[in-house]
Amino acid sequence: MSRKKVIAGNWKMNKTPEETRQLISELIGAVKDAKSDVIICTPYTSLALAVELTQNTNIVVGAQNMHYEQSGAFTGEVSADMLLGLGVKYVIVGHSERRQYFGETDETVNKKVTTALSKGLVPIVCCGESLQQREQGITEELVRSQVIIACNGISKEDVKKIIIAYEPIWAIGTGKTATEQQANDVCKVIRTVIGELYDSETADLVRIQYGGSMNAKNAAQLLSMPDIDGGLIGGASLKAGDFSVITNFNG
Numbered sequence: 001m002s003r004k005k006v007i008a009g010n011w012k013m014n015k016t017p018e019e020t021r022q023l024i025s026e027l028i029g030a031v032k033d034a035k036s037d038v039i040i041c042t043p044y045t046s047l048a049l050a051v052e053l054t055q056n057t058n059i060v061v062g063a064q065n066m067h068y069e070q071s072g073a074f075t076g077e078v079s080a081d082m083l084l085g086l087g088v089k090y091v092i093v094g095h096s097e098r099r100q101y102f103g104e105t106d107e108t109v110n111k112k113v114t115t116a117l118s119k120g121l122v123p124i125v126c127c128g129e130s131l132q133q134r135e136q137g138i139t140e141e142l143v144r145s146q147v148i149i150a151c152n153g154i155s156k157e158d159v160k161k162i163i164i165a166y167e168p169i170w171a172i173g174t175g176k177t178a179t180e181q182q183a184n185d186v187c188k189v190i191r192t193v194i195g196e197l198y199d200s201e202t203a204d205l206v207r208i209q210y211g212g213s214m215n216a217k218n219a220a221q222l223l224s225m226p227d228i229d230g231g232l233i234g235g236a237s238l239k240a241g242d243f244s245v246i247t248n249f250n251g
């Protein structure tokens, strides 16, 4: 089964609108011949501009979070309809930074995945263990449970659309990348879980990314692994040249 690679940049809390304009102007040329699908997840304040600037290019825009409710008294929050209204197509759900600093739980992740899919946004669902959990030997158990809860109530047709990002917390922003074998082993566990929850055809279709200090130097090895279908890229997505290198692998 050959799945097209998907590379998503997570800009995190970086880039003002003016800086966004500059980076996107560099990215458009840099990734125009990308072999993978290309997504950039900008801060909310840059989404409208990013959608406008990437019209008629191969770059698609995603958000970094959304609320699971449709509307109401949730000061500071943004709904799926608001994102769709801007032309946003993807949304990162359950990033470890949101779990750590903003109280995101497996249950809120499931609610967000459910809402995003019901509205037509594609969720990029993050999972992954801390260093302590890896050292305790509970990585597989933890990631299994994160994926099972995230997919609770999601139909087979809908689950085929989602992207799952395996992001070991100890590798995010640390410069400490998982080895390609470590990354592939967990991506394979995730695919096995999808197979158990649905069926093997569905498991074969779901795209699973690795994220955690992926960069222009280590991307080729990671992306050559059979169960790694792309990357969720933080730091290296802020440099057009580095990001474009990562988008040039497809196999």
Ligand code: PEP
Pocket: 010, 012, 167, 171, 172, 173, 174, 175, 211, 212, 213, 214, 232, 233, 234, 235, 236
């Ligand atoms: C991320 O933010 O999802 C991430 C993987 O960051 P970095 O590439 O900087 O480790």
